[in-house]
Each structure stands twice: as C-alpha cells, then as structure tokens.
Amino acid sequence: MKKPLLTFAIVASIGLASCSKEDALNPTTDATGFVSQNFIPTAVKTTVSTTYPSAQVDYYVLQSNSLYGANIVVNNTESQVVLNKTGEIKEAFTRITEAELPAAITTYLKEKHTGYTFIHAGKKTSGTPVTYRVEIKVDTTVYSILFDETGAMISTIEGKKGEKGGKGMGAAVSHLALTELPAAVQAAITGYTFKNAVLRLDGNGVATYHIHAEKDGKVWDFKIDATGKILSSKEESKDDIKITKTEITTLPQAIIDYLNKNAVGWTLKNAFSVQKDNVAIHYHVVVTVGANSQAYMFDKDFNVVANPGKGPKDNPNPANFTLTAITKDQIPAAAISYLDKTYAGWTLSKAVSVSKDGAAYEIEVIITVADKKYKVEFDLSGNFKSAHKL
Numbered sequence: 001m002k003k004p005l006l007t008f009a010i011v012a013s014i015g016l017a018s019c020s021k022e023d024a025l026n027p028t029t030d031a032t033g034f035v036s037q038n039f040i041p042t043a044v045k046t047t048v049s050t051t052y053p054s055a056q057v058d059y060y061v062l063q064s065n066s067l068y069g070a071n072i073v074v075n076n077t078e079s080q081v082v083l084n085k086t087g088e089i090k091e092a093f094t095r096i097t098e099a100e101l102p103a104a105i106t107t108y109l110k111e112k113h114t115g116y117t118f119i120h121a122g123k124k125t126s127g128t129p130v131t132y133r134v135e136i137k138v139d140t141t142v143y144s145i146l147f148d149e150t151g152a153m154i155s156t157i158e159g160k161k162g163e164k165g166g167k168g169m170g171a172a173v174s175h176l177a178l179t180e181l182p183a184a185v186q187a188a189i190t191g192y193t194f195k196n197a198v199l200r201l202d203g204n205g206v207a208t209y210h211i212h213a214e215k216d217g218k219v220w221d222f223k224i225d226a227t228g229k230i231l232s233s234k235e236e237s238k239d240d241i242k243i244t245k246t247e248i249t250t251l252p253q254a255i256i257d258y259l260n261k262n263a264v265g266w267t268l269k270n271a272f273s274v275q276k277d278n279v280a281i282h283y284h285v286v287v288t289v290g291a292n293s294q295a296y297m298f299d300k301d302f303n304v305v306a307n308p309g310k311g312p313k314d315n316p317n318p319a320n321f322t323l324t325a326i327t328k329d330q331i332p333a334a335a336i337s338y339l340d341k342t343y344a345g346w347t348l349s350k351a352v353s354v355s356k357d358g359a360a361y362e363i364e365v366i367i368t369v370a371d372k373k374y375k376v377e378f379d380l381s382g383n384f385k386s387a388h389k390l
Contacts, residue, residue, distance in 0.1 A: 043087030044068045051089070052079070062199060063182070063207065080122065091175070093122035093133060104151025104342070105132060108386040111377075112153075113138050140301075146198065150342050152374050152387035155198055155221075157210055181209060184228030189213045192220065219390070232273075248273055248283075254302035255285060263289050263296075323352040326363075332382025335363060339376065343369045366390070 037045060040059045048057055048070050058071040065085060072079045078095040098106070098118045109116055119135040119142070130149040135142065146154040176197040178186060192213035201207055208231065211222045223232040232248050248271050251259075259266045266287040273283050282305065283298040297305040328336075328348050339346050350366040362385065363378045377385040 040068055041085050041087070043085065044070075044083045047083060047087035047089060048072070048081065051081075060201075060205075062201065063180075066180070067199075079125070081126075089126055091124060092126040094125045096121050096123045101132065101134065102147075102151045104384065104387060105134065105147050107384055108147075108151065108153060109134070109136060109145075111385045113143065116143075144200070148389055150374070150387065152376075152389040154389045155196070155210060155212065157198065157200060176209070181211075182226055182228070185209050185211075185224050185226065188224050188228040188230055189222065191215060195219065247271070251285065252283070252302055255283065255296075255298055258298075258302070258304060259285070259287060259296070263287055263294055265289055266294075269293060322355045322358075323364075324355070326351045326353050331363060331365060332378065332380070334382030335365065335376075335378040335384075336382070338378070338382070338384050339365065339367060343367060343374065343376075345369060349373065 037059060039061065044059075048055070052072050052074055054074065056073040060069045060071075061067075062069050062082065067090070068083050068085070070081045070083070072081060079092055081092040082090045084090060098121060100123070101121055113136055116136040116138045119137055121135070122133045124131045124133075131154070132147045132151075134145045134147065136145070137143075141158060144157045146156075148154055176199055178194040178197075181197060189211060192215045195212040195214055197212070198210045199207060200210070207226050209222075209224045209226075211224060213220055213222065218235050221234050222230055224230050229249075231250055234247075249268070251268065251271060266289050269286040269288050271283065271285040282300060283302070285296045285298070287294055287296070299305055328351065330353075331351055346367040346369050348365070349368050352364050354361045354364055360380055362380065363382070365376045365378070367374050367376065373390040374387055375390055376387045379385055
C-alpha cells in the first residue's frame with residue numbers, strides 16, 4: 001500500500017492493518033480506513049475511473065455506507081476526492097506547495113504558529129468557494145487547518161503529540177451538512193444551531209467530528225465520536241486573546257502514564273486543558289483515589305507542575321489585554337485598503353484597539369460580507385496579521 005496522499009492522513013499504517021482484515025469485512029458494514037476496491041460501491045469507482053482515467057488509486061471508507069475517499073495520482077499530480085455512495089463528488093483537493101498558498105495564509109501561519117514546520121497543503125478543485133487545507137507541525141504537535149478563499153481560518157484540528165508527518169490527524173472531509181452527520185452525533189448537539197462540521201480519521205481509522213455550533217449567542221467547538229460521545233467542548237473566543245478552558249474526557253497518554261505511576265487506582269473526576277491564543281499552555285486534572293480527590297497540573301509538554309495554584313489562571317500568569325472601541329475613521333488606511341481589496345462590499349460591525357500589558361498591541365476589525373462574518377487582525381500600522389471566519 002503506498003503512502004496516503006496529502007496525508008488526509010489516514011496513514012499508511014491503517015492501510016496495512018485494513019488489508020489484513022479485509023476478508024472479515026462485510027461490504028454493507030464496512031469499517032473506516034483503507035480497503036480494497038471490493039468494498040467500494042460501483043458508482044464511486046465509476047466516477048473515479050471516469051474523472052481520473054489511468055490514475056493510481058487508494059480507496060478508503062469515511063462513513064460506512066455513506067462517504068468514501070480516494071487518494072489519486074495522475075502524472076505525478078496528487079489529489080484527494082471525497083464521494084458519497086451514489087458516486088457524487090463532494091469535494092476534491094489537489095496537492096500544492098507552500099509557495100502556492102495565498103499570502104494571507106502564510107502570514108496567518110507565521111503569526112499564529114511561530115516556528116512551524118510545513119508538512120503539506122491542498123487546494124479545493126471542485127465547486128465553489130475555493131478552500132485550502134494546510135498541515136503543519138509545531139514542536140511535537142501537528143495541526144490541520146482549513147482556510148476559506150480569502151485566507152481566513154475556518155477551523156483548526158490539533159493532532160496528537162509525537163505524530164510524524166501529519167499521520168493520523170488530517171481532515172478527511174472539509175464540510176459536512178447537519179443531515180450528513182450520524183444520528184447520534186446530531187442528537188449530541190440538540191439545542192444548538194449547527195454551523196459547520198469537519199470529519200477526520202485517526203491513526204486507527206476511527207472517525208471523529210469537529211463541529212461548530214451556536215447557542216445563546218456563543219459559538220462552541222465540539223469534538224464528538226461516531227457514537228455521539230462528546231470528547232471535548234469549548235467556547236470559542238471572539239477575540240482570540242483570552243484564557244479559555246476546554247473540558248477533556250480523554251487524557252493525553254503522557255498524563256495517563258504519570259497517573260498510573262503516581263496515583264495508582266485513579267479514576268478521572270474532571271480535567272481541563274487551558275489555552276491562550278488557541279495554544280494549550282497547561283492541563284488541570286482531578287482524580288479520585290479511593291475516597292480522596294487529588295489535583296494535578298501539567299505543562300504543555302505534559303510535565304507535572306509543582307504547586308500549581310488553585311485555578312487555571314494561577315500559573316502561568318497571562319498577559320493583561322484591554323480593548324478600546326474605535327470608529328472606522330480610526331482604522332489605519334492600510335487596513336482599510338486591505339479590507340476593500342480582500343472583502344469587497346464589507347461593512348463594519350465592530351473595531352477595537354488592543355493593548356497588551358498597557359502597551360498598544362494591534363487593531364481588530366469585525367466585518368460582515370453578505371451572510372459571512374470575519375475577524376481581521378492588523379498591526380498598529382494597518383499591516384495584515386490574520387483573519388478568522390466567525
């Protein structure tokens with residue numbers, strides 16, 4: 001089995017494991033992961049062979065009896081295609097280089113992920129609007145990031161510590177409609193207004209759904225498995241500069257190893273990862289051992305922290321940000337020019353001047369374009385820093 005393309009990254013290891021199990025699979029109840037063509041609907045294979053004649057193809061199952069993927073090579077051009085069971089192409093991405101990414105995306109990556117290592121990128125080649133997928137690595141963490149046609153970030157999926165080359169974490173489907181989600185997943189977000197969803201497979205071919213949904217004016221980011229179990233949830237920051245807590249029910253393996261050694265017989269009571277500017281800075285874990293509760297704090301690399309304090313904000317001490325509302329006339333001319341060029345027809349919803357520890361830091365502008373809303377960040381001179389689709 002050859003290496004998966006763009007690492008949608010259902011990884012080569014899945015392919016090897018799946019091949020050994022193919023005889024046990026039933027075509028009507030196929031498992032996720034790489035499979036032989038015998039387990040792919042004829043309509044899917046027909047579309048692929050017609051659209052990509054003479055291609056080298058690896059097939060995989062995204063949702064049993066529902067969604068299928070194909071990793072394709074034609075004349076050294078790598079593509080990934082997602083199709084439904086009737087053979088309709090939902091989306092197709094073609095591999096591109098980092099140099100081929102829009103400038104807004106590379107600027108965003110440098111701003112939000114300092115020192116990142118580029119892994120791969122794909123550009124959507126089916127339908128509109130155009131979107132981009134980028135996979136990067138920062139230290140030991142892999143990120144799969146989806147951008148829209150303006151270069152604004154839509155969603156970010158974080159991989160596991162120690163994964164190499166994006167294996168096991170690449171987003172497999174960029175956009176799923178609410179009706180395309182498994183019934184159990186739909187039920188898990190009952191009472192919320194659905195916004196968008198991304199499906200990915202991990203290194204074992206297990207599907208997880210990353211869903212944005214709104215309730216009471218707040219947008220939430222959920223990670224849900226196919227059974228409807230909520231693995232994590234967090235309220236999305238509107239300004240990206242405040243401390244946020246995310247409840248987690250599945251602990252990182254390094255923390256589990258520590259607890260097994262130092263809190264024998266532990267049972268998880270609750271746990272949170274704490275982020276600043278969307279980057280995990282530490283973890284708080286409370287466990288029960290017998291009749292006693294024990295609290296632990298770990299840093300971003302999962303090393304235990306002594307004397308962690310009473311709450312998530314005790315250690316480390318975050319920077320103090322203040323926001324001051326400004327008018328359109330107070331937005332730097334360079335920022336206005338960028339908005340006019342990138343977001344034709346935009347209207348201003350809100351603009352603020354941001355100070356960090358008492359010093360001027362940046363300008364944030366919330367705009368509306370038709371039915372879309374964006375937060376765009378600029379430096380004090382009006383040079384573009386990053387954009388986030390809200």
